[in-house]
Amino acid sequence: MPVKLPHVEYEVPATVAEAVDLLAEHQDEASVLAGGQSLIPLMALRLARPAVLIDINGLGEMSGVSVSDGRVSIGAMTREYVAEESETVADAVPLLAAALPLIGHEAIRSRGTIGGSLAHADPAAELPAVALALDAELVVRSRAGDRVVPAAQWFEGYLATSRRPDEILVEVRFPAAGPGTGAAFQEVARRHGDFAIVGLAASLTLADGAISDARLAFAGLGDVPVRAADAEALLVGEEPSAELFEEAARRATDGIDPPADLNGSPEYRKKVAATLVRRGLRAAADSARHNSARHNSARHNSARHNSAHAHERP
Amino acid sequence: MDITVSVNGAARAASVEARKTLADFLREDLDLTGTHVGCEHGVCGACTVIVDGRAVRSCLMLAVQAAGSEVTTIEGLAPDGALGPLQQAMRDSHSFQCGFCTPGFVMQASAFLRAHPDAGEQEIREALSGNICRCTGYQSIIDGVLLAARRSREG
Numbered sequence: 001m002p003v004k005l006p007h008v009e010y011e012v013p014a015t016v017a018e019a020v021d022l023l024a025e026h027q028d029e030a031s032v033l034a035g036g037q038s039l040i041p042l043m044a045l046r047l048a049r050p051a052v053l054i055d056i057n058g059l060g061e062m063s064g065v066s067v068s069d070g071r072v073s074i075g076a077m078t079r080e081y082v083a084e085e086s087e088t089v090a091d092a093v094p095l096l097a098a099a100l101p102l103i104g105h106e107a108i109r110s111r112g113t114i115g116g117s118l119a120h121a122d123p124a125a126e127l128p129a130v131a132l133a134l135d136a137e138l139v140v141r142s143r144a145g146d147r148v149v150p151a152a153q154w155f156e157g158y159l160a161t162s163r164r165p166d167e168i169l170v171e172v173r174f175p176a177a178g179p180g181t182g183a184a185f186q187e188v189a190r191r192h193g194d195f196a197i198v199g200l201a202a203s204l205t206l207a208d209g210a211i212s213d214a215r216l217a218f219a220g221l222g223d224v225p226v227r228a229a230d231a232e233a234l235l236v237g238e239e240p241s242a243e244l245f246e247e248a249a250r251r252a253t254d255g256i257d258p259p260a261d262l263n264g265s266p267e268y269r270k271k272v273a274a275t276l277v278r279r280g281l282r283a284a285a286d287s288a289r290h291n292s293a294r295h296n297s298a299r300h301n302s303a304r305h306n307s308a309h310a311h312e313r314p
Numbered sequence: 315m316d317i318t319v320s321v322n323g324a325a326r327a328a329s330v331e332a333r334k335t336l337a338d339f340l341r342e343d344l345d346l347t348g349t350h351v352g353c354e355h356g357v358c359g360a361c362t363v364i365v366d367g368r369a370v371r372s373c374l375m376l377a378v379q380a381a382g383s384e385v386t387t388i389e390g391l392a393p394d395g396a397l398g399p400l401q402q403a404m405r406d407s408h409s410f411q412c413g414f415c416t417p418g419f420v421m422q423a424s425a426f427l428r429a430h431p432d433a434g435e436q437e438i439r440e441a442l443s444g445n446i447c448r449c450t451g452y453q454s455i456i457d458g459v460l461l462a463a464r465r466s467r468e469g
C-alpha cells in the first residue's frame with residue numbers, strides 16, 4: 001500500500017555542474033528527480049528511500065531536441081510530451097515518435113522525461129527497447145567528465161543500468177533515420193497506456209526495394225530489453241514479403257525464454273512476440289515505402305533535410 | 315520551504331515540507347478538497363489537476379515543484395458557483411454516480427478538449443484511459459465529454 005512520502009532532503013541545483021557536485025557528495029544516498037512519474041510512486045510504496053532528492057526540473061540546459069552531424073540529441077530532461085510533439089523527432093527518429101504516445105497516459109507524459117525513462121530502465125517500458133534497437137548513445141556526466149555509453153551496455157538488469165552513482169544522464173543521441181526508413185512500435189497491453197505485456201520496436205530501411213537496415217528489439221521479455229539480431233541479419237538484403245516476415249518472427253522468438261507473471265505465461269508471451277514481429281515488420285515496411293515515395297517527390301525542394309542544424313526548445 | 319503558487323488565478327503563499335505532494339497541499343493547506351486522492355501512486359487519476367496548461371497527477375508532483383506555476387483545480391472551473399459547459403454537459407449525461415473520480419475526469423477532459431476541440435469518441439476514450447471509475451462503466455462519462463465537444467462546436 002502506498003503511504004505519504006517519507007522525510008527527504010530536497011536540493012534544487014541551478015546548473016548541471018551543481019547537480020553533479022551534489023551527486024558526488026551524496027552518491028547513492030541521492031536520487032535525481034526528473035518527471036517523478038516513476039520515482040514518486042516508488043517512494044510512496046517505500047521501494048525507494050533516497051535521503052536526498054536532486055530536482056533537475058529547472059535545468060533548461062538539459063531539455064530540448066537538436067540535430068547535428070546526422071545525430072539527434074535529446075536532453076535527458078526533455079518531457080515525453082515535448083518529444084512527442086517535436087517535428088524533428090517525427091522526421092528523424094520515427095521509431096521514437098511511434099513509441100512515445102504509448103507511454104502511460106497524457107497526464108503521465110506531461111511530466112515524465114526521456115532521460116527518466118531510460119535511467120529508470122523498466123524492462124516493460126517502450127523507450128529502452130527503442131534506444132537498444134537504434135543503438136542510441138547515452139551521455140552521462142560526473143566530476144570526471146562525460147562518458148558515452150552505447151545502449152547495448154546501458155541496460156544491466158531489472159531497473160538497473162551502468163550509470164554510476166555519481167553520474168547524471170544528460171543526453172541521449174539517436175542516429176538520424178535515412179530516407180526510406182519506416183518504423184512501428186507494436187505492443188499488447190491490458191489497457192491503452194498500461195505497461196506492455198510484450199512490446200516490439202521495429203525499424204526498416206528500404207533501398208531500391210530491398211531492406212538495407214533492420215532493427216528489432218522487444219520490451220517485456222526479460223529483465224532488460226532484448227535485441228533480435230538473428231532476425232535482423234535474415235532481413236537485410238531481402239525484399240519485404242509475408243514469408244520473409246514469418247521466418248523473421250520464428251528466428252526472433254526461437255531462443256527466447258520470457259518470464260511468467262500475472263499478465264501471461266511464457267508460452268503466451270512467446271506467441272504474442274511472434275505476432276508482433278509479423279505485424280511490426282509489415283507496418284514498418286509500409287511506412288518505409290510511404291517515406292521513400294515522399295522523399296523522392298520532395299528531393300528537389302527539400303531544404304529541410306539538408307540543413308545541418310535545427311533546434312527546438314519547449 | 316516557502317512557496318508561492320497561483321491557484322485558480324489567486325497567488326497563494328505557504329510554507330511546506332519538500333515531501334508534501336501538490337495534492338495534499340491543495341487539500342490540506344489550501345482547503346481545496348475538490349481534488350480527490352485515491353491511489354496516491356499515479357494509477358487512478360482522481361487527483362488530476364491542470365498545471366501550466368497541462369493535465370498532471372497532483373499526487374506525483376511535489377508542492378514545492380509547483381512554485382511559480384499556474385494551477386487550476388476543479389474549483390477553478392466554476393468560480394462563481396455556476397457550472398462550466400463541460401460540467402453541465404456531463405451533468406446532463408449523468409456522467410457520474412458516487413462522484414469520487416469526477417474531479418479527475420473533469421480536469422483531464424477539460425485539458426484534452428481545450429487542446430483537441432474536434433476530438434471524436436475514440437480519441438476521447440484514449441485521453442481518459444488513465445482515469446479509473448468504479449461506478450459508471452465509463453459510457454456515460456464518454457457521452458458527457460462528447461456532448462460538451464458537440465455543444466462547443468455548435469456554439
Ligand SMILES: Cc1cc2nc3c(=O)[nH]c(=O)nc-3n(C[C@H](O)[C@H](O)[C@H](O)COP(=O)(O)OP(=O)(O)OC[C@H]3O[C@@H](n4cnc5c(N)ncnc54)[C@H](O)[C@@H]3O)c2cc1C
Pocket residue numbers: 031032033034035036037038039040041076077102103104105108111112113114115116117119120124125126127163167168169170193194195196355356357
Ligand atoms: C500510471 C503510470 C503509467 C505508466 N505507464 C508507462 C508505460 O506504459 N510505459 C513507460 O515506459 N512508462 C510508463 N510510466 C512511467 C513513466 O514513463 C515515467 O515518466 C518514466 O518511467 C520515468 O521518467 P521520469 O522523468 O518521470 O523519471 P523519475 O520518476 O523522476 O525518475 C525515475 C528514475 O530515474 C532516475 N533519473 C531520472 N532522470 C535522471 C537523470 N537525468 N540522470 C540520472 N538518473 C535519473 C531517478 O533518480 C529515478 O531513479 C507510467 C507511470 C505511471 C505513473
Ligand code: FES
Pocket residue numbers: 350351352353354355356357358359360361362371372373374
Ligand atoms: S491519487 Fe493520484 S493518480 Fe490516484
Ligand code: FES
Pocket residue numbers: 410411412413414415416446447448449450
Ligand atoms: S462515479 Fe464512482 S468512481 Fe466514478
